[in-house]
Structure formats: C-alpha cells, structure tokens
Amino acid sequence: MNFAHLVWNEWMKVLRKRRLHVVLAILVVLMVVFSYAELQTAHVLARQIGTSDWHARLQQQLANATNRLHNPFLSDAEKAAIQANISIGQYELAHNINPYAPGAPGFMRTFMDQGMSLLVPLLVTVLAADMVSSEVSGGTVKLLLTRGVSRTRVLASKLAALGLLVALLFLAIAVSAYGVAGLFFGYSGFGLPVIIGFHSLPNGTVDVSHVQLIPQWEYLWMSYGCGFFASLSVACLAFMVSTLVRSTASSMGIxxxxxxxxxxxxxxxxxxxxxKYLPVVNLRLSNYLNGSPPPLEGMTFLFSVTVLAVSALAAVAVSFAVFARRDFLG
Amino acid sequence: MAEQPVLRVEGLRKRVRGRWLVDGVTFDVCPGEVFGFLGPNGAGKTTTIRMLVGLVKPTAGRVVIDGMDLAQQPLAALRQVGCIVENPDLYPYLTGYENLLLFAQMQGPQAVARIDTVARWLHLSERLHDKVGTYSLGMRQRLGIAQALLGAPKLLILDEPSNGLDPPGIRDLRHFLRQLASQGMAVLVSSHLLAEVELLCDRVAFIRDGRVVRSGTVQALLQETAGEVEWQVDPLATARSVLARFACGEVLPGRPGALLCPMAADAVPAAVAALAAAGCQVRAVAPRRLTLEDVFLATTGGGGSL
Structure with a gap:
C-alpha cells in the first residue's frame, strides 16, 4: 500500500463522481453563454459607434473614463483604477495594440481575469467540499480508516488528489474556453501583444516605469498560474471545512x-x-499583472501570495490535526 | 481455553458528553469460534465495535488483536481484521470490482490477488462489474463481507450481518461463516436477532446499557437457564408439592393431567427420582425448548424487549 496507490484510489473516486461531470458540463455551458454575450456586445457597440474600427471604440471608452474621473464621489483608489485604465488605453492607442482583438486566446484571458473573483473559486469549492465529508456521510470512512493505513496517509492522499483535481479543472477551463470561444472568434491570437506592468498608486497616479509588452500566450501562462495558485489555497480551505463538518451540503454552504x-x-x-488579511479578498492575483489597482489599500502581489499561502498551510494543519484525533461515532 | 485468543477486550469504556455509552466490556474471541455479541439496539454494540477497529478511542480499557495492543500498534493490529461496521457502506458510483480493488490496494498486492476468489465465494462474480448503486441490500452485504475477507484476516467482525438478507441468504451466510471458523478464523458477529445467532454462534455475550451482563457458550447458557418443563404425572397434588422443591417459580396446572414447572433442565433427573420416591407415576416429561431470548430475558429480569 504505497502512497501512489492511495492517491490513485482517491483519483478514481473523484473521476467517477457525478459532481465532476456536472462541473465540466457547467463550464462548457458557461463558455457558450459568455462567448455569445461577448459577440453580441461587440455587434451592439459597433452599431452604436457607427464603425467596427477598434480605434474608435477605444477612444470612446477613454472619453467616457475621463468624464467619470470628475465624479466627486469617487475615492482616490477608484480614481486610480480609472486612471490606470486610461493610461493603458492611451498606451494601446499609441502603440497600435487592439485590446478588443477577437480570438479564443483573448477570451481565455478575460475569462480567467474575471472568473477568479468568484466563479472559478466556486467551482473549486464544489469539487473540494465533499472530499472528506462525503466519506463520513456515506459511511465509507469506516472502511477507509480500518484497512491498516494511518489516518495521516489517508488524508494526505486525499489532499494530493484534490491538488490534481484543481489542475484538471484548470485544464478543463483552458480547453473549453479555447474550444468554445474559437467557434465564435477563431482560434488564433496567442502571439498578440499584451501590456503588463502598469502600477496604480493609491494617490491616483499611475507608475509606468515597469510597463512592457509580452505575447498573449505568456500572459496566459502567468494568469492561469496565478489562478491555479489562488485556487489551491481555496481548495485547502474547503478541504479543512470538509474535514470539520459532517455533511457535504454544509461544508459547501460555509x-x-x-x-x-x-x-x-x-x-x-x-x-x-x-x-486584506482575509484569504478570500486576495484571490485575484492576475490583477497585479494587468494594472488594476488592488481591491484594498496596502495589498501587493507578494502580500496576497503570502496571505494565500499562510492560510492554505494553516487550513491543512488544522485538517490533519482534527482528522487524526477525531472519533467516528456514526 | 488453551488457545491464545485473537481478540482480547479488557474493561472497555467510552464516555461521550458525560454519558457512558460503553461501561465495562470484557470478552475474548478465539480462533475457530463464532462469537455473538448480543443486545438490544442502543446497548453499546456498535460503539464497542467502533472501538475494536480504531474508529473511536476508548476512554479506558484495552483492545488486543493477535497479541498487538490496538492503542500502541494500531496499523499492524488492524491488518489482522476484516470488518463491516453498521451498514455495508461502499461507493455506490463505483462497480463492485472497483470497490474491492480500492480496498485491496490499501492492503497490498496479495489482497488484490484475492479479489476474484473472494468474489466467487460470495457469489458476486456475475454482477461484479455493475455499479454498487444498483445492488440490492443483500448483495451489498455480501460485497461488504467480500471486502472484509480481502486481507485474509485472522479476525472477522460483522455488525448485524443478516440485515437485508432473505431467509435463504441468512442460511447461506450462516454456513459460510461456520466454514470460515472451521478454517481457523475468529468471527465476531453482533446482532439483536437472538434466534439466528443461536444457530450460528459458539459463545455469546449479552450487552445491556453498555455492560456485558452475561456470557458463556450457547449450550451452557441454555442449560443453566430455567425453562418450563411440562410434567404428565399422577397424582397431581402430591407431584405439585414435590416439584415445588425444584421449581424456581410457582408450579402451575397445565393441560389436563399435567403440571408446568419453571426449572432448570439440570434439575429434571433429580425431580424424577424424587417423584418416584414419593410414589408418583411420571408418564412424560417435556421440557419446552429454550431459546437465547429466554436466557436474555431471564438475565435482565424480563425488562425491555429486544
């Protein structure tokens, strides 16, 4: 009974559960809906502006943003966000970079940047919330823990399988986003330039000293990597909740x-x-790449990574401590 | 008992939120015997079994499996045990084979090699590749037993194994368990159905309110317990006063020409001799067949049913 066998066991269970199949189906449906919505938005905008030329659309957006800057109710941070957007837009205009360039890779990028605020962590939670609680509510924990394998190893194999499961989810997001959006926008665009390095300051100004252009595929690697890291942290938290409560429904609810x-x-x-010390407000790591200001003052990339890592480790420690001592009284 | 017991339980107690769920349970199970752990629902059977397999930590007491203390060498001790605790809960979304494979892999390659054999023993081969969710309760029970046997355990623990089995299924299970015991396995069976256990077990322990109230071989328990004996004897009046000396209750008139006397089976020869000495003619003595249920009721003073 080496550890690889245990992980393989957990992996088999995960793959065969209906839960995973439902999540994958949801992903495909969402991709279709979002792709269609984006296509419609582009059509409507083109009609309103009177041209499908992206220069015109971007200029319209910039004018719009500049007007909003005069809104007296805005906080400095909100002004900084708008200022950052304006700077990016101006940079794109100056360097002839089309931010609306259609294509499946661009869709993949938008999906991850936006999805990490809620959608992707929710899917991770759906998958992670029943890792342990389902064994308890289904009664199978009685067999799992009486086969002469230590509780620590059993739980560790589950954690490892969960890590693989999150990786599978990200692969599924990438593949379904690319596959579905490609039907709407075409499959090319990995080489398009993306600007990173804008750094909006709390006082409402934008630091452009680190701005650089990278190809889209490189940006995708970075943003999916950031999302994966943050999702692992969410998965660890959900895993802890799953070991603490009895039913999958309550662990998912929490x-x-x-x-x-x-x-x-x-x-x-x-x-x-x-x-800012709560892990759940630190999930959008890729925001630090694309120049959006941090959601709360005083947050940096390193800060968010640290909060996520520390909370994940703490969650894992609690899970193992509780699971090793717990009485399974039925 | 010359043999070294496979399972030794000493003074096991468990306290949960100020209440003693199990309050002093002691018994041994030896190789080759089927031991019945009996009691009404809620008496502490399942909590005890959960302590035997390490799911619950005892508040006090010791569990020794094959010479290994469960508290000190839990993993080595548990490798000698196959068990079903409460229901035969398995993964309904996997096939029977996948379920067996999963648990076999936790126990090593020799357990994996036994899957087909064990499945054949329990007549599972035909539907082994169907999802467990489609199995009947009886099939799941058999799959649970198959799972418990994968590791070639020295001790088999089955909690209410006849749940969900039809009468022929129960009979098959009984033969099967007797066969395992005859090959030297120690089998611990918990049940609240006494009639069925009587045919299956060599020894039993009665548990009530968390304590073992009585234990012994089935035969001895039946012998020791006073049952009713019907005496067809003449003359009735003399016989009644003679029998009263042997009775452990009131001697009552039975059918015409007969007396019903509550007494131990052991006392019958002496009573016959006494009646003869008193000049009575004994035409027939018919002890009513005792069951474990009578033993249990006698032990607990008739309070509470099973």
Whole structure:
C-alpha cells in the first residue's frame, strides 16, 4: 500500500463522481453563454459607434473614463483604477495594440481575469467540499480508516488528489474556453501583444516605469498560474471545512458564503482595510499583472501570495490535526 | 481455553458528553469460534465495535488483536481484521470490482490477488462489474463481507450481518461463516436477532446499557437457564408439592393431567427420582425448548424487549 496507490484510489473516486461531470458540463455551458454575450456586445457597440474600427471604440471608452474621473464621489483608489485604465488605453492607442482583438486566446484571458473573483473559486469549492465529508456521510470512512493505513496517509492522499483535481479543472477551463470561444472568434491570437506592468498608486497616479509588452500566450501562462495558485489555497480551505463538518451540503454552504462575502467586501466595504488579511479578498492575483489597482489599500502581489499561502498551510494543519484525533461515532 | 485468543477486550469504556455509552466490556474471541455479541439496539454494540477497529478511542480499557495492543500498534493490529461496521457502506458510483480493488490496494498486492476468489465465494462474480448503486441490500452485504475477507484476516467482525438478507441468504451466510471458523478464523458477529445467532454462534455475550451482563457458550447458557418443563404425572397434588422443591417459580396446572414447572433442565433427573420416591407415576416429561431470548430475558429480569 504505497502512497501512489492511495492517491490513485482517491483519483478514481473523484473521476467517477457525478459532481465532476456536472462541473465540466457547467463550464462548457458557461463558455457558450459568455462567448455569445461577448459577440453580441461587440455587434451592439459597433452599431452604436457607427464603425467596427477598434480605434474608435477605444477612444470612446477613454472619453467616457475621463468624464467619470470628475465624479466627486469617487475615492482616490477608484480614481486610480480609472486612471490606470486610461493610461493603458492611451498606451494601446499609441502603440497600435487592439485590446478588443477577437480570438479564443483573448477570451481565455478575460475569462480567467474575471472568473477568479468568484466563479472559478466556486467551482473549486464544489469539487473540494465533499472530499472528506462525503466519506463520513456515506459511511465509507469506516472502511477507509480500518484497512491498516494511518489516518495521516489517508488524508494526505486525499489532499494530493484534490491538488490534481484543481489542475484538471484548470485544464478543463483552458480547453473549453479555447474550444468554445474559437467557434465564435477563431482560434488564433496567442502571439498578440499584451501590456503588463502598469502600477496604480493609491494617490491616483499611475507608475509606468515597469510597463512592457509580452505575447498573449505568456500572459496566459502567468494568469492561469496565478489562478491555479489562488485556487489551491481555496481548495485547502474547503478541504479543512470538509474535514470539520459532517455533511457535504454544509461544508459547501460555509465555503460559498465565505467566497461571496469576500467578493462583496472588496466592492462594498473597501474602506475596511483590515479585510486584506482575509484569504478570500486576495484571490485575484492576475490583477497585479494587468494594472488594476488592488481591491484594498496596502495589498501587493507578494502580500496576497503570502496571505494565500499562510492560510492554505494553516487550513491543512488544522485538517490533519482534527482528522487524526477525531472519533467516528456514526 | 488453551488457545491464545485473537481478540482480547479488557474493561472497555467510552464516555461521550458525560454519558457512558460503553461501561465495562470484557470478552475474548478465539480462533475457530463464532462469537455473538448480543443486545438490544442502543446497548453499546456498535460503539464497542467502533472501538475494536480504531474508529473511536476508548476512554479506558484495552483492545488486543493477535497479541498487538490496538492503542500502541494500531496499523499492524488492524491488518489482522476484516470488518463491516453498521451498514455495508461502499461507493455506490463505483462497480463492485472497483470497490474491492480500492480496498485491496490499501492492503497490498496479495489482497488484490484475492479479489476474484473472494468474489466467487460470495457469489458476486456475475454482477461484479455493475455499479454498487444498483445492488440490492443483500448483495451489498455480501460485497461488504467480500471486502472484509480481502486481507485474509485472522479476525472477522460483522455488525448485524443478516440485515437485508432473505431467509435463504441468512442460511447461506450462516454456513459460510461456520466454514470460515472451521478454517481457523475468529468471527465476531453482533446482532439483536437472538434466534439466528443461536444457530450460528459458539459463545455469546449479552450487552445491556453498555455492560456485558452475561456470557458463556450457547449450550451452557441454555442449560443453566430455567425453562418450563411440562410434567404428565399422577397424582397431581402430591407431584405439585414435590416439584415445588425444584421449581424456581410457582408450579402451575397445565393441560389436563399435567403440571408446568419453571426449572432448570439440570434439575429434571433429580425431580424424577424424587417423584418416584414419593410414589408418583411420571408418564412424560417435556421440557419446552429454550431459546437465547429466554436466557436474555431471564438475565435482565424480563425488562425491555429486544
């Protein structure tokens, strides 16, 4: 009974559960809906502006953003966000980079940048929330823990399988986004330039000293990597909740409430800066790449990575400590 | 008992939130015997079994399996045990074979090699590649037993194994378990169905409110327990006063020409002799067949049913 066998066992269970199949089906449906919506948006905009020329569209957006800057109700941070967008737009105009260039790779990029705020962590939660609780509620934990394999190894094999599962989810996101969006926008565009390195400062100005152009495929690697890292952290938290509670429904409920609360905190309560220590507001790591200001003041890439790593490790430690001592009284 | 017991349970106790679920359970199970662990639902059978397989930590007491203390060498001790705790819970979304493979892999290659043999023993081969979700409860019970046998255990623990089996299934299971015992395996069976256990077990322990209230071989328990004996005897009045000396209750008139006397089976020869000495003519003595249920009721003073 070496460890690889245990992980293989867990992997087999995960693959055969209906849960995974449902999540994959949801992904494909979402890709179709979002692709169609994006296509429609482009059509409507083209009709309103009177031309499908991207220069015109970008200029319209820039004018719009500049107007919003004069809104007296904006905080400095919000002004910085708008300022950053304007700078990026101007840079794109100056260097003749079409930010709306259609193509499946561009869609993949938007999906991950936006999806990490809620959608992707929710899917991760759906997959992770029943890793342990399903064994308890299904009664199979009684067999799993009486086969002469230590509880620590059993739990470790589950954690390893969960890591693989998150990787599978990201592969599925990439493949389904590329495959489905390609039907709408074509499959080319990995080589298109993407600007990174804008750094918006809390006082509302934008630091352009680190701006650089990279090909889109490189950006995709970075943003999917960031998403994967943040998702692993979410998975560890969900895994902990799953070892603490008995039923999958409650473990999923707790995690979803936490994720939605995190998403709300960043938009509604952005003056409560202590919230930056919560892992759920640190999930959008790729924002640090594309120049959006941090959701709360004082957050940097390194800060967010640290918060996510520390909370994941703490969650794993709690899971193992609780699981090793727990009485399974039925 | 000359043999070294495979399972030794000493003074096992478990306290949960101020309540003693198990409060002093002691018994041994030897190789080659089927041991019945009996009691009403809620008496502490399942909690005890969960402690035997390491799912619950005892508050006090010791479990020794094949000479290994469960608290000190839990993994080595558990490798000698196959078990079903409560229901035969398996993964419904996997096939029977995949379920067996999963648990066999946790126990090593020799367990994997036994899958086909064990499946054949339990008549599972035909539907082994169907999903367990489509199995009947009886089939799941058999699959659970197959799973428990994969590791060629020295001790087999089955919690309420006859749940969900039809009468022929119960009979097959009984033969099967007796056969395992005859090959030297120690089998611990818990049940609340006494009639069925009586045919299966060599020894039993009764548990009630977390304590073992009585234990012994099935035969001895039946012998020791007073049952009713019907005496067809003349004259009735004399016989009644003679029998009263041997009775452990009131001697009552039975059918015409007969008396019903509650007494131990052991006491019958002495009573016959006494009646003869008193000049009574004994035409027939018919002990009513005792069951373990009578033993249990006598032990617990008739309080509470099973």
């Amino acid at each position: 995690m979803m409430a936490a994720l939605v609360a995190g998403a709300l905190l960043t938009t509604l309560a952005n003056r409560w800066t202590a919230a």
